[in-house]
Amino acid sequence: MMGPRQEAQPALFYEFSLEDHVPQNHLLRSIDRFVDLSGLRAYLADFYSHTGRPSVDPELLIRMLLVGYCFGIRSERRLCEEVHLNLAYRWFCRLDLSDRVPDHSTFSKNRHGRFRDSELLRHLFETTVARCIEEGLVSGQRMAVDASLIEADANKQNSTPKEEWDAGVINLADAPLAVREYLETLDEAAFGAASEVQPKFTSHSDPASQWTAARKGPAFFSYSDNYLIDTDHGVIVDVEATRSIRQAEVGSTKTMLDRVKVRFDLHPERLIADTAYGTGPMLGWLVDRKIAPHIPVFDKSGRSDGTWTRADFEWDAENDHYICPEGHELKQFRRNYSDPNRGPTGKGTARYRALKEVCQACPSKAQCCPNADARKITREEHEDARQVARDIAKTEQYVISMKLRKKVEMLFAHLKRILGLNRLRLRGPCGAKDEFLLAATAQNLRKLAKILPAPQQPRNA
Structure with a gap:
């Protein structure tokens, strides 16, 4: 019926x-x-x-x-x-x-x-982090860091090639907000001062955004969203917006680690990251602060012609020289200099050389330096820290750390696929910071809700 x-x-x-x-x-x-x-x-x-x-x-x-x-x-x-x-x-x-x-x-x-x-949105984010710490979701022992590209609200049609761009001709009285913010951040390490290299194109609507082809596809304007997370439950403990270049992303790691130390008294025992963060200065900065770098070393000393690499030479720290596989010494200086200007260059790199007559008579010269009279090896200022990272990479804890690093990538996947933050709506450095802070706050709140759901109350009949 x-x-x-x-x-x-x-x-x-x-x-x-x-x-x-x-x-x-x-x-x-x-x-x-x-x-x-x-x-x-x-x-x-x-x-x-x-x-x-x-x-x-x-x-x-x-x-x-x-x-x-x-x-x-x-x-x-x-x-x-x-x-x-x-x-x-x-x-x-x-x-x-x-x-x-x-x-x-x-x-x-x-x-x-x-x-x-x-700075209300950062205050809101840090209040959420404090609640995660209070609920026992953050130990602060193991942290991981990574960055992800977020497309900016800009396009190539409204841009200028680098040789035609001149920030000095901008009239501040008539400039949009994003352009004024760009000029205000020219001296900041996360934006204008991150690199002297100018991008191929500069956007008129959002000049602080970076023209990049890092995804191996069509280039676009973007910002980098940098996350510092605690690997226990994948809680985001800090977030920073930067230009989409490696120098700015790596530099933001120092900013975030210093900030969580001041705000929450968190000092990790180890930091987990990918190879982009494995540069000598970054590893030296971590080792100086007693943070174990579970990071692959960014090393270009390898050779493709089959000759001996720097790794084949033994380093003698006590006597400040290398020893080649044949047992010969490579020294930086063969005598003491009274003039300090003739000593170390002070540029962060030292050169160690073998004696010419020794190399010429060596039976392994073809495998060591076939195109040179004597073998030379360069040693960076932070080579000791790089060696610390290499030694850590041989441990079982390092293997575990590489698996934990995926938690950062999972958070970025959640950010883009679930929260829909593939492209920014706000322009300028401040707009990117606002969106990244709100998104990270939302992710932490969803994490709290998932791990500690509200108790179910029986419905009245």
Whole structure:
């Protein structure tokens, strides 16, 4: 039997509770337990005027942004529509059915103003990290670092070749916000000062972004999202935005390690990374701070012609010389110099040479230096630290570390596929920082919700 036609019957009064209509196993219920915004208004008090019309509650804006980044809602217009329609989103944002959702333009005004001036988004991220530490998800013993390219909101059609680009002709009064931020970061190691090499193209709309073809495909403008994670549960303990070049990415590692030491008193016993971080200066920096570098050494001393490489020569640290496989010594200096300018060059590289007459009479000359009168070996300033990394690479702990390093790559895959952060919506260095901080905060909150879900409460009959 067909039932009666369903028609909406208007009623004078409704009894409705959002609490009863949000499922107990909804992700936002678990996330809500770890979002502590009680001190938010006090944190922002100095950035609001004491006169004028009342503003939108900053806690509401932050809760809406968290909803957007936790569920991959990239557009703020769409976010406002979703919060207006979705009961669970309204419940999380503390909005009743009759409460009005803020206009999308409110986010831009606050982000470009008081949110950035107060570094609120970093404060929010670090509050989440502190909660992860409090819940026992971070030990701080083993950390891993990596970077991932995120496409910038720029395209080649609106760009200039490097030989035609001149930052000195920009009129700051008429320049867009992203261009002004670019000029302000020219002296920062993460952006302008990261390298003297100019990119092939410079974007007009976002000149701080990097033109790169690092993915072995079509080149594009991008920023690098750098993560420092604790490998126990894959919690992100710090995040940094940089240009998409190796020097900036490696340099951000020092910034993040120093920052977690100051903010959370975390000093890892080991750092896990890929070969890009295995340069001599980086390894020396880690060894000086008593951090074991579980990192493949970035080494180009190998030879492809079958002759002996530097690894075939034994280093005698006590006597400051190399010993070749035939037992001959390669020394840096054969006599003492009274003039210090004739001694070491001070450029971070030392040259060790064998005697010409010894090499000429050596039976293994064809295998050692067939095209030279005598064998020469260069030794970098941080070669001792490189050797520490080589020795670590022979241990079983190193094999485990290489498996743990995949946790960083999994977080980047989650960032792009689940949270939808394949391309930035905001421009400029500050826009990239804002998006990366919010995305990392959302990932940590989802991690807390997954490991420590909200207890299920029985429903009333």
